[in-house]
Amino acid sequence: MRSGSKAHTSCDDIDVHCPADGRLVARVPDESSEAVTDTVRRLRAHQPEWEALGPNGRATWLRKLRDWLLDNERHLIDVLRSETGKPRAEAAIEPALACDLINYFADNAGKFLADERVKPHGPLSMTKRLIKTVRPYPVVGVITPWNFPLAMPAMDIIPALLAGAAVLLKPSEVTPLSAVELARGWSEIGAPLVFSVLTGRGDTGAAVVDSVDFVQFTGSTPTGRAIAVRAAERLVPCSLELGGKDPAIVLADADLDRAAAGIAWGGMFNAGQVCVSIERVYVEAPVYDEFVARLVALVGSLRQGDDGDGYRIDVGAMATQAQRDLVARHVADAVDGGATALTGGKAGSAGTFFEPTVLVDVNHSMACIREETFGPTIPVVKVADADEAARLANDSEYGLSATVWCGDRARGEAIARRLEAGAVNINDAFSNLFALGLPHGGWKQSGLGARFGGEYGVRKYTRQQAITVPRGPAMKRELLWYPYAPGRGRFVGRVLRALVARDPRRRLSVTSRSNPCNDDRRTEGK
DSSP states (O other): OEESSSOOOOTTEEEEEOTTTOOEEEEEEOOOHHHHHHHHHHHHHHHHHHHHTHHHHHHHHHHHHHHHHHHTHHHHHHHHHHHHOOOHHHHTHHHHHHHHHHHHHHHHHHHHTOOEEEOOOSTTTTTEEEEEEEEEOSEEEEEOOSSSTTHHHHHHHHHHHHHTOEEEEEOOSSSOHHHHHHHHHHHHTTOOSOEEEOOOOHHHHHHHHTTOSEEEEESOHHHHHHHHHHHHHHTOOEEEEOOOOEEEEEOTTSOHHHHHHHHHHHHHGGGGOSTTOEEEEEEEHHHHHHHHHHHHHHHHTOOBSOOTTSSOOSBOOOSOHHHHHHHHHHHHHHHHTTOEEEEOOSBOSSTTOBOOEEEESOOTTSHHHHSOOOSSEEEEEEESSHHHHHHHHTOSSEESEEEEEOSOHHHHHHHHTTSOSSEEEESOSSGGGGOTTSEEOOEETTEESOEESTTHHHHTTEEEEEEEEEOSSOOSSOTTSSSOOHHHHHHHHHHHHHHHOSSHHHHHSOOOOOOHHHHHHHHHHO
């Protein structure tokens, strides 16, 4: 990383600006495809020794990284704020979440990666001891977006490293600095050379996809689709977490104060730049007016700006001017179509801020309902009942997550089971993200595979291997081996028939001695 003040610059450098005020924070290199290839080669060379450490040995290094994160927490928060413009309270969540991820996966890696004994199912496997084991993909490539520059990489590199893989991380060129710090921490604790960070633009990411053995990507659906195509061409697996348009359903018996507070936070956290942000709300008619009034009052009271050290700001800046302009387009499209912004609705006068916004009188023809906004807007729709709410919630190409706000939790759970989404939180927002034993993955155009999910979160970075070991003394030859002989062949056939048949008649019946080949020869001899 190069300082933003007196660095030697190159035409290939990437300027990193603070979204809150536009100042140049740092410069990082735009690494070439050759750099990617060389880095993957080095990682691949070191990976076998890392795998040989075993889960407990690898966990020791991850715990050292956790301690480094805690020792450098304030600096990491400053770096996060400088490249994202998010409030300090939200930046502070990321190092803590990374440490929680390390604790969970390091504590459980040995159990998650243990060999499994498989019970023989039939006659041909009864004489064997059956073992299912896992081996890591040698090099995992992780490509992450700009909204959570530290927490997002941690979600993927930690379980991949614990699985025994080497990892190459390519962060977003918009917010690469936290990832560079993560690599610095790995180096400073003296860890094995199995984790590297390369900064760069799209071509760097494409080179990662072309070089590694497994691709974990988080980002837009169009980019994810292109990665999936390339991975398929190379016959390497990929896991994709893509776009979302997460619905919230507010039922008439919900605690409206909690629902308004939860939806405001779920829609405005990180300025709405979360894959699982609440981006549309369906409210049953009897409580619609009351709910909207509470939501508008709360959203209108949120404090927005550049936080500094104060923990006094609720909503920060958008990550890029392009993202702010997309939000402005969605709001303008809604207002032109007859919607009303009851609070907010405008871009800020400086930086990339956009006012926290509540839209009403919206419908499913509008971009703010159909497309992913990824910004601080909450469109609210009045519905007749829960059936209409569920139908409209499912009327989307996305299916990442959803929320249901209700008094009767059993009814809320029943509605959750009708929603086409990878996760549904009842009376809460984002809670599945902190439940690492549950999968986090999207349906429909929201992705392939999942993050987390207990042992799956580690095993996804491994390949299954089957091992069979003979039981008891070994025969000179197995009964099915060459040379074939009439007596032995008939005996083996009868034994197999007796073992696989499910009724006495077929089990005890004798196979015909007629041989189609002999019949053919007799026919030819006439």
